[in-house]
Amino acid sequence: MLAGQNNTIATNQHEASLNQARELRQLARNGSFNGSTSGFASGLAQGNIVILPKAWADDFLVFCQRNPVACPLLAVSAPGEPLLETLGEDIDIRTDIPEYHVFRHGKLTEKTNDIRDLWWDDMVTFVLGCSFSFEDALMRAGISLRNIDCQSNVSMYRTNIPVESSEHFGGTMVVSMRPFKPADAIRAVQITTRYPKSHGAPVHLGHPSMIGIDDISAPDFGDAVPIHDDEIPVFWACGVTPQVAIANAKPPIAITHAPGKMLVTDIASEQLSVL
Amino acid sequence: MLAGQNNTIATNQHEASLNQARELRQLARNGSFNGSTSGFASGLAQGNIVILPKAWADDFLVFCQRNPVACPLLAVSAPGEPLLETLGEDIDIRTDIPEYHVFRHGKLTEKTNDIRDLWWDDMVTFVLGCSFSFEDALMRAGISLRNIDCQSNVSMYRTNIPVESSEHFGGTMVVSMRPFKPADAIRAVQITTRYPKSHGAPVHLGHPSMIGIDDISAPDFGDAVPIHDDEIPVFWACGVTPQVAIANAKPPIAITHAPGKMLVTDIASEQLSVL
Numbered sequence: 001m002l003a004g005q006n007n008t009i010a011t012n013q014h015e016a017s018l019n020q021a022r023e024l025r026q027l028a029r030n031g032s033f034n035g036s037t038s039g040f041a042s043g044l045a046q047g048n049i050v051i052l053p054k055a056w057a058d059d060f061l062v063f064c065q066r067n068p069v070a071c072p073l074l075a076v077s078a079p080g081e082p083l084l085e086t087l088g089e090d091i092d093i094r095t096d097i098p099e100y101h102v103f104r105h106g107k108l109t110e111k112t113n114d115i116r117d118l119w120w121d122d123m124v125t126f127v128l129g130c131s132f133s134f135e136d137a138l139m140r141a142g143i144s145l146r147n148i149d150c151q152s153n154v155s156m157y158r159t160n161i162p163v164e165s166s167e168h169f170g171g172t173m174v175v176s177m178r179p180f181k182p183a184d185a186i187r188a189v190q191i192t193t194r195y196p197k198s199h200g201a202p203v204h205l206g207h208p209s210m211i212g213i214d215d216i217s218a219p220d221f222g223d224a225v226p227i228h229d230d231e232i233p234v235f236w237a238c239g240v241t242p243q244v245a246i247a248n249a250k251p252p253i254a255i256t257h258a259p260g261k262m263l264v265t266d267i268a269s270e271q272l273s274v275l
Numbered sequence: 276m277l278a279g280q281n282n283t284i285a286t287n288q289h290e291a292s293l294n295q296a297r298e299l300r301q302l303a304r305n306g307s308f309n310g311s312t313s314g315f316a317s318g319l320a321q322g323n324i325v326i327l328p329k330a331w332a333d334d335f336l337v338f339c340q341r342n343p344v345a346c347p348l349l350a351v352s353a354p355g356e357p358l359l360e361t362l363g364e365d366i367d368i369r370t371d372i373p374e375y376h377v378f379r380h381g382k383l384t385e386k387t388n389d390i391r392d393l394w395w396d397d398m399v400t401f402v403l404g405c406s407f408s409f410e411d412a413l414m415r416a417g418i419s420l421r422n423i424d425c426q427s428n429v430s431m432y433r434t435n436i437p438v439e440s441s442e443h444f445g446g447t448m449v450v451s452m453r454p455f456k457p458a459d460a461i462r463a464v465q466i467t468t469r470y471p472k473s474h475g476a477p478v479h480l481g482h483p484s485m486i487g488i489d490d491i492s493a494p495d496f497g498d499a500v501p502i503h504d505d506e507i508p509v510f511w512a513c514g515v516t517p518q519v520a521i522a523n524a525k526p527p528i529a530i531t532h533a534p535g536k537m538l539v540t541d542i543a544s545e546q547l548s549v550l
Contacts, residue, residue: 182479182480183478183479185480186464186476186477186480189461189465190464190476203458203461204457204461205457206480230485232507
């Protein structure tokens with residue numbers, strides 16, 4: 001194969017992913033897609049969403065600054081601005097997520113696919129990097145991912161790992177888990193270290209009980225996946241962590257994505273990588 | 276503290292390590308030191324040694340090329356040349372190792388601290404990087420090492436991991452093991468990745484039985500160390516691997532260092548690091 005052809009294929013793949021990202025956001029917008037976004041739009045960054053009134057947003061920004069592994073910021077909107085121009089073409093955060101969770105005074109009260117009727121003019125949107133963004137890099141390294149193979153949502157767990165509190169937000173870390181053979185786990189540490197905006201390297205591996213996970217077969221969010229005898233569970237900080245912090249802070253309203261159902265951006269993950 | 280003072284301290288530390296390396300080689304040379312070199316001459320690279328007649332050396336070089344993780348080459352001498360000028364001041368490979376193992380037709384027949392009477396004019400020396408070189412980087416990152424804390428030799432094990440054979444040399448990999456808490460194990464993967472000439476990243480973690488280690492409390496070389504309940508064993512390729520290959524190849528004579536008793540060079544490990 002000629003080098004030029006190779007470049008053409010890479011360009012075509014990027015174009016295909018951009019098209020898929022835009023199509024997926026359109027489908028979410030018109031209510032035709034409400035599933036997990038894992039495995040979609042290969043090579044493009046995905047984001048966790050937190051939407052708060054301005055009165056709570058400033059303190060949440062401090063919380064993110066103090067917890068950059070769980071809450072790596074990709075974008076913060078101006079108050080009331082629903083379009084996220086820095087992250088992609090025609091992204092309207094009020095409609096383009098497959099499913100939203102609405103929290104009132106810290107309690108999950110509604111699940112919806114459209115928050116236009118909940119929007120008001122000082123809502124601030126936070127977009128936090130997501131581990132789905134590095135799954136692609138793992139697969140390109142020949143490492144298979146159980147959640148992708150099982151076509152299920154990644155397994156997520158509450159832990160006993162404390163986060164750094166801000167004035168109102170605090171609590172413990174939520175993690176995502178992927179099982180790997182030991183050699184692949186080592187490779188996964190190396191690869192994900194390159195993606196600090198996608199939670200970076202794992203925070204734990206091997207002993208779930210040490211981080212407060214008593215039953216690995218019963219995730220708190222997402223789906224359970226089988227872990228084989230020759231595998232070890234590897235845990236990354238997860239962007240669902242703010243949902244625990246919101247439950248503790250009890251703002252009058254907070255809107256998030258549903259776990260595993262992310263904002264798919266137009267930004268290449270490699271654009272956010274280091275080294 | 277002034278920046279200038281800091282630089283002075285770093286320079287002084289390097290000078291102190293150089294002095295310690297040279298003193299340690301002198302003590303080995305006059306028969307006054309025959310212990311493990313782990314923890315000595317902080318910041319300087321240590322090396323595994325293989326000495327073979329020229330007729331076997333060419334094939335061993337192929338073996339090293341095919342197994343760069345177990346056998347990262349730091350130097351190959353000219354036939355008959357006992358001085359290793361590229362690795363340090365006044366290094367005589369015939370006297371400067373704390374203890375040598377002599378293999379005849381693949382069998383360990385003698386242990387000695389001086390091989391001048393075994394030397395002849397076509398002996399070729401191979402120096403292979405050693406995991407002791409990165410122990411220092413781990414300690415600088417605040418990670419404690421059980422073998423250093425216990426003042427014992429690192430634990431080494433035969434495994435079932437096959438190596439790539441050359442014409443005569445082949446067999447299975449020997450690994451060194453260090454136990455860590457999971458977060459430190461992750462950090463250790465990151466740090467040791469920077470040192471490919473010291474075996475680089477681990478080859479395994481977590482499940483000793485998967486790599487053919489049935490009893491972790493009974494290492495094949497070096498000393499046993501305790502592994503606590505909240506720790507996982509992490510395994511690196513080890514420069515003792517050639518000693519297994521020599522047992523299989525059965526050259527008329529081969530001389531190595533005794534496991535854990537290395538050549539301490541004048542080369543800074545950081546000079547051999549990547550990224």
